[in-house]
Structures are given as structure tokens and as C-alpha cells.
Amino acid sequence: MTGEFTLAGAQQDVCQSEAPTLLVLGGAGTGKTVTAAAAARAHLLRRDATTGAPGTERVLFLTFSRTAVTQILDRSRGVLQDVADRVDVLTFHGLAWRLITDYGRYAGYGTAPRLRGEAERKLLTADPGILTYSDLLPAALQIMALPVIGGLTARRWSLIICDEFQDTDRQQWQLVETLTAHGHRLLLLADPNQMIYDRLPGRQARHRFGWDRDRHGGTDPHVHHAPSPPFSTCRPGSLSRPDAVLPLSARAPMPAHRKQQEAHPPR
Numbered sequence: 001m002t003g004e005f006t007l008a009g010a011q012q013d014v015c016q017s018e019a020p021t022l023l024v025l026g027g028a029g030t031g032k033t034v035t036a037a038a039a040a041r042a043h044l045l046r047r048d049a050t051t052g053a054p055g056t057e058r059v060l061f062l063t064f065s066r067t068a069v070t071q072i073l074d075r076s077r078g079v080l081q082d083v084a085d086r087v088d089v090l091t092f093h094g095l096a097w098r099l100i101t102d103y104g105r106y107a108g109y110g111t112a113p114r115l116r117g118e119a120e121r122k123l124l125t126a127d128p129g130i131l132t133y134s135d136l137l138p139a140a141l142q143i144m145a146l147p148v149i150g151g152l153t154a155r156r157w158s159l160i161i162c163d164e165f166q167d168t169d170r171q172q173w174q175l176v177e178t179l180t181a182h183g184h185r186l187l188l189l190a191d192p193n194q195m196i197y198d199r200l201p202g203r204q205a206r207h208r209f210g211w212d213r214d215r216h217g218g219t220d221p222h223v224h225h226a227p228s229p230p231f232s233t234c235r236p237g238s239l240s241r242p243d244a245v246l247p248l249s250a251r252a253p254m255p256a257h258r259k260q261q262e263a264h265p266p267r
Contacts, residue, residue: 011035014187015042023165023188032189036061036161037076037087039187043159044083058156060179061089063163069094072163088157092172093133096140099153100131107143137171144178154182165190 007015011031014024015038026032040059048054063069069089080087090098097115104113114130121132131139144150160179162168165188168176180186 007035007038011038015039018046019185020183021186021188023190025190025192027191027193032191033072033075033163034079036163036187036189037072037079040076040087040159040161041080041083043185044086047158055086057086057158059087059159059161060095060157061087061161061163062092062095062176063089064091064167066091066094068163092175093136096136096175099140099143100136103143103146103149103153104139106146106149107139109139137175141171141174141178144175150178151182154179154184157184159185159187161187161189163189164194166192166195 010024014022014035017039024032024035040061044057044059047057051057061072063072069091072089076087076089077084100109100113105111109131110129115136116124116127116130116132118132118134144153157179160176162176176186
């Protein structure tokens with residue numbers, strides 16, 4: 001029992017798994033978000049018990065919209081319990097802006113970077129000292145490419161959780177790969193039947209879900225139904241293919257409503 005959420009079947013497998021890369025598939029109402037929160041807590045408690053430095057490691061939960069951030073925090077509060085302050089929930093653009101404000105001066109963005117909305121960009125004269133939303137991810141990737149800063153930032157989180165993995169674009173996925181480049185774990189949450197941004201430029205969801213064809217060297221990923229961590233169906237540590245794929249098919253005991261996705265590209 002985790003808070004008011006009871007883990008069962010594949011949900012328990014997710015929490016017990018120590019796979020370097022784990023892809024969790026599930027539709028609306030299957031409890032992916034709360035299961036991921038429980039997995040984050042289990043991960044931190046395991047690390048506290050084995051690293052010799054309890055309380056120092058953190059988890060990063062990446063999602064698309066500020067609305068999703070609020071909903072993730074609301075749903076996971078009772079699950080995370082004593083480690084809630086060690087889980088950072090951010091949008092991709094929110095993480096990028098944090099990297100720019102913290103380290104942008106080392107990449108030519110000055111000590112006080114400014115952000116301008118897309119509407120302002122269209123109305124006002126271009127200013128090289130002011131960033132727009134479309135600049136954030138490229139700037140973050142530029143910062144992460146700096147050896148010292150990129151390494152320090154990537155080591156901050158020992159587990160990265162990527163929500164709505166099926167909707168990530170090339171830059172978002174590159175940022176995720178960069179954050180896990182030092183061997184940290186990656187937990188991907190996805191609903192293959194809900195690819196709301198699949199037709200936008202740079203989206204590669206359908207390509208990425210063709211694991212057996214494009215990501216898996218012609219081999220289908222094995223689906224685990226019983227708890228047998230760590231999973232080792234693929235090359236350990238590979239970020240180009242998952243070490244395990246788990247379906248969440250049973251409806252979880254949580255509110256039936258699902259977060260409302262925004263009808264426009266994420267900010």
C-alpha cells in the first residue's frame with residue numbers, strides 16, 4: 001500500500017525494477033503517473049540504503065505543460081511522502097529556462113537572461129539579448145554540451161522520468177539522453193494510442209515506438225509480467241532501446257479523469 005494507491009501486477013514490477021531504461025505503456029486511467037511516483041520513492045529509498053549518502057540523490061519528472069506539473073504534484077503527494085522534496089517536477093521548457101538562468105552566462109547568454117513570449121516576438125523588434133520559447137531547448141542543449149556544467153547537471157538526478165514519452169520531439173529526447181548520459185536510470189511513460197503532437201514537425205513518436213524495426217535491431221522487446229528485477233532484455237544502459245517494456249493494463253484505484261492535454265504545442 002502506497003498512500004491511498006495500491007500497487008498491483010505490473011505496477012509493482014515498475015517499482016521493483018532497477019532496469020537502466022524502462023518503458024511503461026498504459027492508457028488513460030491505468031495509473032502511470034502515480035506508479036511512476038511510487039517508483040521514484042522506491043528508487044530513492046534503495047539509493048539511500050546503498051550509496052552511503054542518504055538524502056542526497058534526486059529524481060527529475062519531466063512533462064509538457066504547467067497544468068500537467070500541477071496534476072502530477074497533486075496525484076503524487078501522498079505517494080512520495082517523505083521524499084517529496086527530492087523530486088523535481090518540471091516542464092521541458094521549465095528545465096531549459098532553469099539551466100539558462102543558472103548557467104547561461106557560460107554559454108554567452110549573460111547574467112540576467114530575459115524571456116519574451118511568441119506574441120511579443122512577432123510584434124517587437126528582434127533583440128539578440130532576449131530569448132523566446134523556441135530558443136530555450138537549443139540553448140539548454142548548448143549548455144549541457146559544456147563538459148563541466150553538463151556533467152554536473154546530469155549527476156544531479158539519478159532517475160529521470162519522462163511523461164508522455166510518445167509526444168517528445170527530437171530536441172526534448174536529446175535533452176533526456178544528455179541528462180542520462182552518465183548512466184543514470186530512465187523511466188519512460190507512454191500511451192501509444194494518444195500521440196497528440198505526432199503530426200507536428202520534429203515529432204518521432206511512431207518511429208520511436210517501432211522498437212523492433214528501428215530501435216531494437218530486429219528483435220522484439222520482451223514484455224515482463226512477473227516481478228523479476230533487474231530486467232535485462234536489452235543491452236544495459238542503452239538509451240536507444242528500452243531494457244524492459246511493461247504494460248499497465250489494469251485500471252488503477254484512482255480518479256477516472258485524465259489530465260487534459262493542451263490543444264496547442266507545449267510551452
